[in-house]
Amino acid sequence: MPASAVDEYFQFLRFPSISTDPERAADVTACAAWLGEKLTAIGLHTEVHATARHPIVIARNDHQAGRLTVMIYGHYDVQPVDPVELWTSPPFEPRVENGVVFARGATDNKGQIFAHILGIEEALREGELPVNLILLIEGEEEIGSANLATFLSSHREELRCDLVAISDTGMVAPGVPTLTYGLRGIAALEVRVTGSAMDLHSGIYGGAVANPATAIARLIACLHHSDGRVAVPGFYDGIPVLAQWEREAWAALPFGDAEMAAVTGAPELVGEPGFTSLERTWARPTIEVNGIGGGFQGTGTKTVIPREAFAKLTCRLVPGQQPHDVVEKVKAHLSSHTPRGVRVEFLGGHGAEPYYTDPHSKFGQAAQKALQEAFPGRPLALIREGGSIPIVNTFKEVLGVETLLLGLALPDCRAHAPDENFPLENFHAGIRLNRALLAALAAAK
Amino acid sequence: MPASAVDEYFQFLRFPSISTDPERAADVTACAAWLGEKLTAIGLHTEVHATARHPIVIARNDHQAGRLTVMIYGHYDVQPVDPVELWTSPPFEPRVENGVVFARGATDNKGQIFAHILGIEEALREGELPVNLILLIEGEEEIGSANLATFLSSHREELRCDLVAISDTGMVAPGVPTLTYGLRGIAALEVRVTGSAMDLHSGIYGGAVANPATAIARLIACLHHSDGRVAVPGFYDGIPVLAQWEREAWAALPFGDAEMAAVTGAPELVGEPGFTSLERTWARPTIEVNGIGGGFQGTGTKTVIPREAFAKLTCRLVPGQQPHDVVEKVKAHLSSHTPRGVRVEFLGGHGAEPYYTDPHSKFGQAAQKALQEAFPGRPLALIREGGSIPIVNTFKEVLGVETLLLGLALPDCRAHAPDENFPLENFHAGIRLNRALLAALAAAK
Numbered sequence: 001m002p003a004s005a006v007d008e009y010f011q012f013l014r015f016p017s018i019s020t021d022p023e024r025a026a027d028v029t030a031c032a033a034w035l036g037e038k039l040t041a042i043g044l045h046t047e048v049h050a051t052a053r054h055p056i057v058i059a060r061n062d063h064q065a066g067r068l069t070v071m072i073y074g075h076y077d078v079q080p081v082d083p084v085e086l087w088t089s090p091p092f093e094p095r096v097e098n099g100v101v102f103a104r105g106a107t108d109n110k111g112q113i114f115a116h117i118l119g120i121e122e123a124l125r126e127g128e129l130p131v132n133l134i135l136l137i138e139g140e141e142e143i144g145s146a147n148l149a150t151f152l153s154s155h156r157e158e159l160r161c162d163l164v165a166i167s168d169t170g171m172v173a174p175g176v177p178t179l180t181y182g183l184r185g186i187a188a189l190e191v192r193v194t195g196s197a198m199d200l201h202s203g204i205y206g207g208a209v210a211n212p213a214t215a216i217a218r219l220i221a222c223l224h225h226s227d228g229r230v231a232v233p234g235f236y237d238g239i240p241v242l243a244q245w246e247r248e249a250w251a252a253l254p255f256g257d258a259e260m261a262a263v264t265g266a267p268e269l270v271g272e273p274g275f276t277s278l279e280r281t282w283a284r285p286t287i288e289v290n291g292i293g294g295g296f297q298g299t300g301t302k303t304v305i306p307r308e309a310f311a312k313l314t315c316r317l318v319p320g321q322q323p324h325d326v327v328e329k330v331k332a333h334l335s336s337h338t339p340r341g342v343r344v345e346f347l348g349g350h351g352a353e354p355y356y357t358d359p360h361s362k363f364g365q366a367a368q369k370a371l372q373e374a375f376p377g378r379p380l381a382l383i384r385e386g387g388s389i390p391i392v393n394t395f396k397e398v399l400g401v402e403t404l405l406l407g408l409a410l411p412d413c414r415a416h417a418p419d420e421n422f423p424l425e426n427f428h429a430g431i432r433l434n435r436a437l438l439a440a441l442a443a444a445k
Numbered sequence: 446m447p448a449s450a451v452d453e454y455f456q457f458l459r460f461p462s463i464s465t466d467p468e469r470a471a472d473v474t475a476c477a478a479w480l481g482e483k484l485t486a487i488g489l490h491t492e493v494h495a496t497a498r499h500p501i502v503i504a505r506n507d508h509q510a511g512r513l514t515v516m517i518y519g520h521y522d523v524q525p526v527d528p529v530e531l532w533t534s535p536p537f538e539p540r541v542e543n544g545v546v547f548a549r550g551a552t553d554n555k556g557q558i559f560a561h562i563l564g565i566e567e568a569l570r571e572g573e574l575p576v577n578l579i580l581l582i583e584g585e586e587e588i589g590s591a592n593l594a595t596f597l598s599s600h601r602e603e604l605r606c607d608l609v610a611i612s613d614t615g616m617v618a619p620g621v622p623t624l625t626y627g628l629r630g631i632a633a634l635e636v637r638v639t640g641s642a643m644d645l646h647s648g649i650y651g652g653a654v655a656n657p658a659t660a661i662a663r664l665i666a667c668l669h670h671s672d673g674r675v676a677v678p679g680f681y682d683g684i685p686v687l688a689q690w691e692r693e694a695w696a697a698l699p700f701g702d703a704e705m706a707a708v709t710g711a712p713e714l715v716g717e718p719g720f721t722s723l724e725r726t727w728a729r730p731t732i733e734v735n736g737i738g739g740g741f742q743g744t745g746t747k748t749v750i751p752r753e754a755f756a757k758l759t760c761r762l763v764p765g766q767q768p769h770d771v772v773e774k775v776k777a778h779l780s781s782h783t784p785r786g787v788r789v790e791f792l793g794g795h796g797a798e799p800y801y802t803d804p805h806s807k808f809g810q811a812a813q814k815a816l817q818e819a820f821p822g823r824p825l826a827l828i829r830e831g832g833s834i835p836i837v838n839t840f841k842e843v844l845g846v847e848t849l850l851l852g853l854a855l856p857d858c859r860a861h862a863p864d865e866n867f868p869l870e871n872f873h874a875g876i877r878l879n880r881a882l883l884a885a886l887a888a889a890k
Contacts, residue, residue, distance in 0.1 A: 184648060188746050197710025202733040203629060203832030206761050207725035209711040213734035213756070214669065220662030226784070265642025266654040270786035280652035288647040289658035290749050291741035295734065296757060301633050301793070303759050304735050311658070312741055314748050316651050339671070341715035348746070387648030 115430025323351025560875025655786025768796025
């Protein structure tokens, strides 16, 4: 790596490319332009595409017939910096301490995507890339990638590829190469219960009318059995039995129930019987209440029967489940359990599908090999994650390809939080990872 | 009634004696002084007693041995006037429209207590009162009567009496004389549930830890059977069977289920099986959720597992129940139903006892006779009320006497709300009521 590489990484970090902030729009655009110039400078054909909001940067090498086409996806936009007073140093003035870079975007995603760019630069300096490459770097990931699907659809032919690779996920522990091959989907549903026409005095009317706060509680309570299993009929239908190799692989990871208890600070780990914490969060579906409310929220006592109450639910889904189907089953269950004397109304219901790609496919094995080269000497972690990454579904739906998730983020990288950081060690590993990945994928074709 | 009577009532109403507002303290004091002068002028021995906050006005006639001693209680303080912009005319400038007086305090309680005062004045002008009278008019009723119990205790000998009469409750309909002989008590309890050390990402951690919002819902759901009965063991212990005469009397009132449905706007009336709405609100205990909350309260979706959730409960109690005992039973029930993985904590637990006085006792019958004379030609309504009036318990505990509640307020009097009002017809009836009551009580001794 040339001495200037870290300097350039820091230049990239200095753009306050906060995509959600209208006052930073010019900084986001300037960051995209800088990125375009860098990619042109290393020898790629680069285009900065305007969208309805922030530009998408596309770069490619000279494609050759018969070679594998690999898309590497990343994003140059970052999260806001609030609460900025909790940062040890200014978020857009990168600082190195004990080999760790502190800055907004250091990990998410500037550090990870720039490591890939430097890997490509290195390869191009030595000769040519072993694959047809498409780099797609967007500026709206932190605000939901609103214009990405449209862009993919309208440039489907130019963006045709065999697979997508992304470094925007986590490693289970420092130095442990980690391939994420599954993500949970999501289905959101808000439940609103209304009763009387206005808040009522609970002394004068208590006993004669249904209480919406009590009703929403009874509805939430009907969602689970007392042992933690979801009680909605058909909720678990179609979910394949967890593979034995997955259970064994996860049991061997350096993160288990003890670590889960420590990181959450929960009094006790609880969940669906018959599964470990990792199995419950990575491979089993849930219904969680994200918010519940109704009636008096202040200090002390106010003797009312509230006129309404609500609960905001999200289900996390695993392969075999469909968001729309699950939402309909939950609605039907809640409707059939609605107490007398109140009306129930459902809002939302949008969702994202779960994702699973076989880590033992030929491309999966290539990714494993590359990760092992980037982080030598430590056993590889094959994991799923409990969250959702909607763009992975977008790539599958629009381009019809699988995505490999080769994360470089550490558990304590503080992405989205003050003092976000990225070790230079991981930055260097990312450069090695890019070179090894493209080589291994080319060989696997 | 002299022509000046309504003028004096309006003078009384013009004092903005808002007890909760520190900026109105001088107005409250001025109102007490004006009241003291009025009571002196009609021939009573009057004292205006300073307290830790607002004065208590005491007035008495010349007491004679062997006669019944009756305390009439009222209050000269009023509720705030916010939202003042919703008043049709300024709240402290009394206005008469179609025989109805509009002003803050018109009903609650200046109009009602001043009618008693005018009745006493009338009787004193004609001769002497038939009883030993103690008028106690306080200035802190709207802020919880904080100094009343202490005052009663420290003046117990001077305030010794045979019963208390209050006109501060409601009539079931215009023109219908109404005696309230029972009130529900109250027991308040806040339940807090905590789980993980901070809000957690519901994708990353959902399934591995208990959700406090789900847990509070399950706790609330365990409080009732699905048919509406309270499920707390022992909750109904000690409650006498509702008397047949009460059921029949209430069934004959011009306010029943249809009126309850209309006034609440509830989709359907529901409650404890086997009872009417009036029986449920007046003579059966309840557990109501006054507020429930936890997690995300804003618009849209935020995928968190909240670290905590709460519910604010109040139980309404009926004779046979004790606040402390009920709270302990509810706590024990909730503790035994607390889901694994969360901690539960209880706050509060204060309460007030239920009240019941026999409407067919000799004094009860005297009250009935007086009400019938004040509102001739309409059948008397014997009712209980669902709310609580703590001073009634204070009189019982400190002075050891029963209280008769002879209300003059109409259902649409808008007490505590904009455009509070009191018909001059009820004001005149109140004057008649006072004279008839003192005569009937003297005769009943």
